[in-house]
Amino acid sequence: MPLYICNATQGTIDDEHKQAIAKDITRIHCDVTGAPPQFVHTFFFEDAPTPPLDGKSASLFGSIRAGRTDEQKKEIIDSMTESIHRHAGVALDDINAITSDIPASWVMEGGDIFPEPGEEAEWLEKHEAKHAAEVK
Amino acid sequence: MTPCNCIVQEGQVSAALEARLRSGLNELAVRAFGSEAEITWRVVPRGNGFTAGEPTKASVVSFRAHEPLAQSRREEVLRELCDFWIGETGCSVDELVGVVSDPQQA
Numbered sequence: 363m364p365l366y367i368c369n370a371t372q373g374t375i376d377d378e379h380k381q382a383i384a385k386d387i388t389r390i391h392c393d394v395t396g397a398p399p400q401f402v403h404t405f406f407f408e409d410a411p412t413p414p415l416d417g418k419s420a421s422l423f424g425s426i427r428a429g430r431t432d433e434q435k436k437e438i439i440d441s442m443t444e445s446i447h448r449h450a451g452v453a454l455d456d457i458n459a460i461t462s463d464i465p466a467s468w469v470m471e472g473g474d475i476f477p478e479p480g481e482e483a484e485w486l487e488k489h490e491a492k493h494a495a496e497v498k
Numbered sequence: 499m500t501p502c503n504c505i506v507q508e509g510q511v512s513a514a515l516e517a518r519l520r521s522g523l524n525e526l527a528v529r530a531f532g533s534e535a536e537i538t539w540r541v542v543p544r545g546n547g548f549t550a551g552e553p554t555k556a557s558v559v560s561f562r563a564h565e566p567l568a569q570s571r572r573e574e575v576l577r578e579l580c581d582f583w584i585g586e587t588g589c590s591v592d593e594l595v596g597v598v599s600d601p602q603q604a
Contacts, residue, residue, distance in 0.1 A: 363595060365558060377545055385551035399550040403558070403595070405505060406546040467569055468599050470576040473591040493591070 363427055363469050363476060364391055366404045368446070369413050370420040379449040380406050386445035391426075394434050394441075398482055401471070413458070420446055421458040428463035429479040435461050499536035500527040501562040507555055508544040515586065522582050523559070530575045531563055559583060560597035572598045 366387050368375070375383070384404040391402050409415075413423035422442055426435075439459045447454050469476040474492075477485035502523055511519065520537055527535035547554045559579060567575070579596045583589070 365595070380546060381548060381551065381553075384548035388548075388551040400592075402550055403554065403556055404548045404551075405542045407540070407542070410540070464597070464599065468572065468597055470573075470580055470596040471592075471594075473580060475573060475576070 363464065363466075363471065364397070364402055364424055366391075366402070366422060366424045366442070367407065367413060368404065368420065368422045369407045369410045369415060370450075370452075371415065372408045374408075374419045374452060375406065375446070375450040382449050383445050386449070387442055390438060390441040390445070391424075394437050395426075395430060395479065396482070397427075397479070398486060401482070413460075416458060418458045419452050419456045420450070422446065422460075424459075424461040425464050426461050427466045427469075427476065427479055429466075430461075430463070500531040500533050500564065502527060502535040502537045503540070503558070503560045504537060505540045505542060505558040507542050507547045507557065510555055510557070510589075511541075511587065518586055519583065522586060523579075526575070526578060526582060527561065530578070531561070533564070535561070555589065555593045556595065557583070557587070557589065557593065558595040558597070560599065562599050562601065564601060566600045567598065 387404045388399050388402040391397060392399050413421040415421050424438065438461060443454060443457050443459045446452055446457050466476040466478045472489050474489055523537060524535045527533060549556050575598050576596045580594055583594055584591060
């Protein structure tokens with residue numbers, strides 16, 4: 363987590379632009395929240411039932427850890443919408459983007475319960491030490 | 499039924515493996531939540547999945563419980579889920595995101 367799912371009508375986002383958008387999504391999420399990039403997953407679908415397009419050409423749904431402020435969420439939504447607009451040429455008002463909070467304690471990644479926002483560095487240190495010990 | 503959402507990357511899960519995963523997830527749902535899994539299986543098209551902005555092999559598997567879970571119980575279920583999935587797929591521990599949510603939440 364976070365998990366960003368981008369749904370778009372067929373052909374709206376060229377394959378060549380998807381990685382650029384995924385890189386932007388990663389950078390934006392990390393810049394706004396301080397989360398490490400290896401936590402950020404971005405998946406693209408076309409004409410999928412979810413997230414619903416609701417008449418738009420593209421829809422971005424982000425499942426993010428609870429604890430982010432409304433200002434952080436707005437910055438995430440605005441900046442990621444701008445990225446899709448810039449790379450894919452979709453009008454800003456033709457893109458839906460929302461986030462949904464999920465408690466970190468509900469998520470297991472890397473075999474460990476996910477850290478609360480702000481506790482990532484300690485979590486990563488323990489996680490890497492644990493796996494280094496397992497490899498030995 | 500226990501809602502269960504699986505997102506995998508194209509080419510990572512064969513039809514035979516998918517059948518084993520579905521069966522195992524169903525058994526886990528019955529043991530953990532008391533009802534069979536209602537599985538939504540989504541495949542991310544090749545070249546459409548990224549972690550840290552790079553092509554990924556990551557899968558996401560989530561269950562939604564019927565009632566709020568104690569955290570200790572949630573962790574037990576998550577560990578069983580991850581052990582099962584990693585054992586069947588051979589993926590690394592860093593290639594799986596497991597989620598067990600309480601009711602009415604994604």
